[in-house]
Amino acid sequence: MVLIEAYNYLLSRGDEIWVALGQHLLLVGVALGIGIVLCVPLGVLTSRSRAASLAIINMANALRVVPSLAILFLAIPYFGLSFTSSALALTVLALPPILINTDAAFRTIEPPLKEAALGMGMTARQVLWRIEFPLALPVIVAGIRIATVEVIASATLAAFIGGGGLGIYITRGFALFDTSILLVGAISVALLALTAEILLGGLERFVRTPYG
Amino acid sequence: MSSIAFQHVSKTFPNSTHAAVNDCTFEVDSGSFVVLLGPSGCGKTTLLKMVNRLLEPTAGEIFLDGKNIRALEATQLRRRIGYVIQQVGLFPHLTVAQNIAVVPELLGWERARIDARIDGLLELVELKPEYYRARYPAQLSGGQQQRVGLARALAADPQVLLMDEPFGAIDAITRASLQDEMLRLKNTIHKTILFVTHDVDEALRLADKIVVLRAGRIVQYDTPYHLLTAPANEFVRELVGADDMVRQLSLLRVEHVMAPLPKNFVLNGTPTILQQDDLRNALSKLLQSGASALAVLDETKPVGVLSLEQIRASAKRA
Numbered sequence: 467m468v469l470i471e472a473y474n475y476l477l478s479r480g481d482e483i484w485v486a487l488g489q490h491l492l493l494v495g496v497a498l499g500i501g502i503v504l505c506v507p508l509g510v511l512t513s514r515s516r517a518a519s520l521a522i523i524n525m526a527n528a529l530r531v532v533p534s535l536a537i538l539f540l541a542i543p544y545f546g547l548s549f550t551s552s553a554l555a556l557t558v559l560a561l562p563p564i565l566i567n568t569d570a571a572f573r574t575i576e577p578p579l580k581e582a583a584l585g586m587g588m589t590a591r592q593v594l595w596r597i598e599f600p601l602a603l604p605v606i607v608a609g610i611r612i613a614t615v616e617v618i619a620s621a622t623l624a625a626f627i628g629g630g631g632l633g634i635y636i637t638r639g640f641a642l643f644d645t646s647i648l649l650v651g652a653i654s655v656a657l658l659a660l661t662a663e664i665l666l667g668g669l670e671r672f673v674r675t676p677y678g
Numbered sequence: 679m680s681s682i683a684f685q686h687v688s689k690t691f692p693n694s695t696h697a698a699v700n701d702c703t704f705e706v707d708s709g710s711f712v713v714l715l716g717p718s719g720c721g722k723t724t725l726l727k728m729v730n731r732l733l734e735p736t737a738g739e740i741f742l743d744g745k746n747i748r749a750l751e752a753t754q755l756r757r758r759i760g761y762v763i764q765q766v767g768l769f770p771h772l773t774v775a776q777n778i779a780v781v782p783e784l785l786g787w788e789r790a791r792i793d794a795r796i797d798g799l800l801e802l803v804e805l806k807p808e809y810y811r812a813r814y815p816a817q818l819s820g821g822q823q824q825r826v827g828l829a830r831a832l833a834a835d836p837q838v839l840l841m842d843e844p845f846g847a848i849d850a851i852t853r854a855s856l857q858d859e860m861l862r863l864k865n866t867i868h869k870t871i872l873f874v875t876h877d878v879d880e881a882l883r884l885a886d887k888i889v890v891l892r893a894g895r896i897v898q899y900d901t902p903y904h905l906l907t908a909p910a911n912e913f914v915r916e917l918v919g920a921d922d923m924v925r926q927l928s929l930l931r932v933e934h935v936m937a938p939l940p941k942n943f944v945l946n947g948t949p950t951i952l953q954q955d956d957l958r959n960a961l962s963k964l965l966q967s968g969a970s971a972l973a974v975l976d977e978t979k980p981v982g983v984l985s986l987e988q989i990r991a992s993a994k995r996a
Contacts, residue, residue: 578763578764578767579767579769579770581732581763582761582763582767582768582769583769583780584732584756585727585730585732585756585761585763585840586756586757586761586780586781586784586830587753587754587755587756587757587758587781587784588753588780588784589753592784597769597771600771601770601771675770675771675814675816676814
């Protein structure tokens with residue numbers, strides 16, 4: 467019953483859902499983009515040093531504990547009620563899984579493999595790109611997948627501070643005390659997260675070595 | 679082919695008080711098969727890795743064909759030296775063909791030449807190219823992986839092969855067949871081979887000469903025959919089991935004790951044995967056939983003769 471109401475509400479608002487979806491995807495894209503560009507190279511570096519790894523991984527884990535909502539409100543004084551504040555909060559959320567997985571992926575490559583590659587006359591750069599990176603990729607993609615799902619779910623919070631996205635239905639449903647409107651947001655976000663999980667899971671299998 | 683000369687080579691690792699390799703001087707003749715033998719921690723792998731500069735000596739020099747290897751760029755040097763380690767060395771994300779192609783690609787060979795080389799090498803190590811090219815290492819048995827490892831090391835036709843316990847993680851039966859394969863290849867590929875093992879039987883079977891190492895020092899550098907018959911000290915005597923004559927016979931190769939071929943030798947029904955076969959087999963063949971001597975073959979043609987007297991003489995000296 468509520469579902470039909472939600473569907474009717476969705477139709478009555480015309481293109482609004484597409485605009486909201488677009489904003490949502492943009493938020494997720496920015497957060498993940500920054501997360502990947504920052505954390506993949508950082509993870510490669512930390513995997514080379516035990517001390518650096520311990521320090522940075524603990525920091526990343528500490529970040530995980532801080533609720534996104536708190537970061538959201540902390541960002542407001544600097545960036546206002548805006549897209550930027552929301553994107554910043556989501557980026558912080560995206561960092562730990564990507565960093566931790568990249569570090570683990572490079573750390574667990576067997577040393578004799580690297581030595582064989584060096585012994586055959588590869589330069590350090592060639593070892594990184596031809597041997598280490600392809601072997602690490604499935605685990606890195608797994609980290610990106612975890613980050614993506616977390617960020618898609620959390621991006622609904624952006625609506626609380628005017629950042630847009632699918633969260634607008636949730637805030638609106640909350641304000642109007644209307645479950646059907648709330649469901650439009652909840653279901654669409656759930657579907658989006660599920661789709662991302664399936665697509666990135668597929669990518670993960672694709673980059674995994676056959677019979678590895 | 680290439681010779682390798684070690685001159686007063688020492689290596690002390692950082693944070694270590696004693697030298698892993700201590701003042702080693704010896705020469706590996708061009709085209710010979712030299713085994714570095716000793717208990718674990720004796721410095722044999724360290725010594726090997728200094729040849730392709732995965733490790734740098736703290737003192738001393740290493741010469742490849744008379745040229746100091748330090749004068750060469752490490753990556754260039756390594757592309758000229760085949761390197762085989764235990765089977766983990768195959769890259770799991772690359773197919774057999776891609777694994778073999780690594781060094782030729784680094785050297786910038788053309789695609790057609792690389793493809794032809796891959797097929798040729800797979801045939802050399804007795805793996806059907808059409809069947810194995812597209813396989814991944816995880817689909818192969820340990821023995822097959824090691825064959826691919828050997829093919830990969832030979833890819834760019836290096837003059838020198840370094841082999842670090844290549845058969846270390848392989849079951850005894852496969853190991854024996856890989857050793858036979860190695861003996862056969864040794865006579866066809868003509869490489870200078872430096873081979874690390876802690877397995878005495880393997881060393882005695884394969885080597886032209888053996889460097890016996892203990893605590894980083896060379897204890898004796900000699901042929902398997904001399905190690906067995908004239909061990910330098912008690913350590914070597916016990917290591918090679920010089921007192922056990924039956925064991926000796928099974929480890930010494932026919933080619934080491936055979937007499938030269940007499941003039942006007944005709945095969946004429948004389949029982950034959952391959953030169954890389956061991957003396958134990960030769961003895962049982964002699965006893966079975968009742969012949970006074972065996973003709974020794976290198977694959978096809980006779981190269982020497984072996985009589986009971988020669989076997990007895992080789993045992994006596996022990």
